[in-house]
Amino acid sequence: MGPSAPLRRHAFALGLAAVTALVLWNPGxxxxxxxxxxxxxxxxxxxxxxxxxxxxxxxxxxxxxAGAADLPVVALGFAGIFVVSPLLALGFSALPLAPGLVVxxxxxxxxxxTLTTGVVMTAAAGGNEATALVITLGxxxxxxxxxxxxLPWLLGTAQAVPPxxxxxxxxxxxxxxxxxxxLALGMAIRSRAPGGFRRxxxxxxxxxxxxxxxxxxxxxxxxxxxxxxxxGDLAVAVGLSxxxxxxxxxxxxxxxxxxxxxxxxxxxxxxxxxxxTLPLAVLLQxxxxxxxxxALVVCVVHxxxxxxxxxxxxxxxxxRGRAA
Numbered sequence: 585m586g587p588s589a590p591l592r593r594h595a596f597a598l599g600l601a602a603v604t605a606l607v608l609w610n611p612g613x614x615x616x617x618x619x620x621x622x623x624x625x626x627x628x629x630x631x632x633x634x635x636x637x638x639x640x641x642x643x644x645x646x647x648x649x650a651g652a653a654d655l656p657v658v659a660l661g662f663a664g665i666f667v668v669s670p671l672l673a674l675g676f677s678a679l680p681l682a683p684g685l686v687v688x689x690x691x692x693x694x695x696x697x698t699l700t701t702g703v704v705m706t707a708a709a710g711g712n713e714a715t716a717l718v719i720t721l722g723x724x725x726x727x728x729x730x731x732x733x734x735l736p737w738l739l740g741t742a743q744a745v746p747p748x749x750x751x752x753x754x755x756x757x758x759x760x761x762x763x764x765x766x767l768a769l770g771m772a773i774r775s776r777a778p779g780g781f782r783r784x785x786x787x788x789x790x791x792x793x794x795x796x797x798x799x800x801x802x803x804x805x806x807x808x809x810x811x812x813x814x815x816g817d818l819a820v821a822v823g824l825s826x827x828x829x830x831x832x833x834x835x836x837x838x839x840x841x842x843x844x845x846x847x848x849x850x851x852x853x854x855x856x857x858x859x860x861t862l863p864l865a866v867l868l869q870x871x872x873x874x875x876x877x878x879a880l881v882v883c884v885v886h887x888x889x890x891x892x893x894x895x896x897x898x899x900x901x902x903x904r905g906r907a908a
Contacts (some may be wrong), residue, residue, distance in 0.1 A: 586903050593790070594745060595793075595797075596891075597717060597796050597888050597892070598794070600797065600800060600887075600888060602882060603797045603800055603801045603804070604800065604801075604804050604884065605802075607801050607804040607805050607808060608617060608804065608811060608812060610808065612822065615801070615805065616805045616808055617805075618805070619739040619801055619802045619804065619806065619815060620805050620806065620816050621801075622798075622802050622805075623802050623805065623806055623870065625737060625749055626830060627802060627808065628799055628802055628803075628866075628867055628870055628871070629762055629867075630865075631798055631799045631802075632762045632763070632796050632799060632863050632864065632867045633761075633762050633765075633766045634766070634795055635766075635795045635796060635799075636699070636724075636763050636764075636766040636767045636770070636790050636863075637654065637766035637767070637769060637770045638764070638770065638788050638789075638791060638792040638795070639699040639700065639767060639768060639770060639792060640767040640768065640770020640771040640772075640773070640774065641716060641770040641771075641773060641774050641781050641784075641788055641803045642658065642700065642770075642774070642781065642788050643699070643720075643721065643767075643771055643774070643784050643788065644717070644774070645774075645775055646650075646773055649718075650830045654668070654712065654715045654852075656843055656845060657719075657845060657849050657850070657852050658713070658715060658718050658719055658852075659675045659713050660836070660839050660843065660845070660853035660857060661697070661715075661719035661721065661723070661852060661853045661856040661857045662719065662723060662726070662857075663696050663839065663857065664718075664832065664835070664836050664839075664853065664854075664856070664857020664858055665696060665723050665856075665857055666723075666730050666734065668832055668835045668836065668839075668857070669691075669692075669693040669694075669741055669858075669860070670693045670694065670734050670737075670830055672828060672831050672832060672835070673689050673690055673692070673738060673828065674738060674741060674742060676687050676689060676824065676827070676828055676831075677689065677690070677742040679824075681820070681824070682814070682820075682878055683876075683878075684810075684814070684817070684873075684876045684877065684878025684879050684881075685783075685817060685820060685821060685824060685879070685881075685882055686742060686876050687739070687876055687878070687882075687888075688821070688829065688869070688876075688878060688879035688880065688881060688882025688883055689824065689875055689888075690735060690738040690739055690742070691763060691865045691868055691873075691879055691882070691883055692736040692825075692860050692865055692868055692882060692883055692886045693734075693828075693860075694730075694731050694734045694738065694827075694866070695727070695731070695739065695860040695861050695862075695864055695865050696720075696723040696724045696726070696727040696730075696731075696861055697719060697720050697723045697724070697856045697857070697859050697860065697861065698720065698765075698856075698859040698860065698861050698862075699720055699724065699892075700720075700721075700789065700792075700857045701859060701891060702716060702720060702740070702855045702859040702894075703716040703717055703720060703856075703857045705850045705851075705859075705894055705895070705897075705898050706855045706856065708898045708900065708902060709851045709855070709898045709901040709902045710847060710848060710851060710902050711848060711849070711850070711851025711852045711855070711895070711901075712848065712849060712851070712852050713852075715849070716851075716852040716855065716856050717853040719853075720856060723856070724763060724764065724767060724861075725764055725767075726894075727759055727763065727764075727864070728756050728759045728760045728763070728764050729756060731755065731756075731759055731776045731868075732752040732753075732755040732759070733752065733865075735755075735868070736752065740846065742906075744855075747793070748767030762867070763864060770803040794803060795863075796863055797863060799863055799866050799867065799870075800802070800862075800866055800884060802870065803866045803870045806874050807874065807875070807876070807877030807880050808872055808877075809877075810875060810876065810877030810878070811877040811878075811880070811881065813877075814878050814881075817870060817878050817881055818881060818885070821878075821881045821882045821885040821886075822885055822889060824882065825882065825885050825886035825889040825890065826889050826893065827885070828886070829858060829889060829890040829893055830893070832857070832858045833854065833858050833893070833897070835860055836853060836857045837854065839853070840853055840854065841852020847901070851901060854897075855894060857892065858889075858894070859890060859891075859894065860886065860887070860890065862883065862887040864883075864885070865883040865887075866880065866883055869883055
């Protein structure tokens with residue numbers, strides 16, 4: 585393994601840190617000005633649609649259908665995403681946390697699963713990649729109906745914001761238009777020429793990650809003053825994110841144990857049930873809570889933390905599989 589391998593493995597995390605630092609430093613005022621200009625011209629909507637279109641170009645309908653047979657694992661994955669995570673987040677909200685951090689935690693907990701990293705980690709840990717694909721596609725489709733219900737419920741129950749702040753129908757329509765429609769379009773295009781898009785997969789992933797960095801930069805630009813005024817919340821966000829994701833993983837391990845789901849099947853439920861997509865969380869933060877920079881901190885930090893924790897878990901699970 586060459587010296588550049590760790591850099592390649594952690595390139596996305598380093599990119600997130602670099603973009604955030606650049607906009608916060610704001611040399612010459614240009615990074616923030618560019619981010620605010622893009623936000624004013626609805627760039628976040630275009631960027632998120634492009635991210636999910638590219639994700640659809642990388643996802644195979646045929647592979648996903650092959651994994652639909654393992655219904656217990658698919659059900660456990662959905663339970664982790666839409667039941668376990670929100671309930672645990674509600675429990676964590678009872679801690680003495682700043683309101684902005686609670687909003688960020690609720691945004692994270694309401695999100696569907698990641699589109700690619702969870703699938704990759706499932707396969708690397710020896711799990712069923714096809715089942716992971718079913719969970720990610722199903723969860724992102726269900727997000728159209730689930731997020732407009734779960735997020736306002738969490739915020740209202742914890743009295744973080746008034747529950748009537750949200751237009752659930754408008755939120756569902758926006759998620760459908762910016763997430764589900766581009767994702768379905770990308771998959772439809774891929775089905776016409778699967779070989780070509782399969783070869784272009786690594787390049788499409790790099791472009792997609794670049795777009796995620798773009799939307800994070802836009803969000804940081806809009807919340808720069810708030811972020812600089814609450815720099816101490818970073819350490820709290822790291823601890824909160826690690827504790828929350830550890831609790832989600834513990835519940836998922838408990839569920840696969842109770843369901844007697846062994847190695848080769850459990851990995852899809854564990855990784856897909858615990859991971860959360862970043863682009864949609866950032867989009868909702870910028871549109872619903874643009875002045876709550878602490879919420880953005882939690883969204884970004886949680887994404888980094890849960891990828892690092894799950895990366896370690898991949899090594900542990902794959903090592904056990906080889907030993908067995």
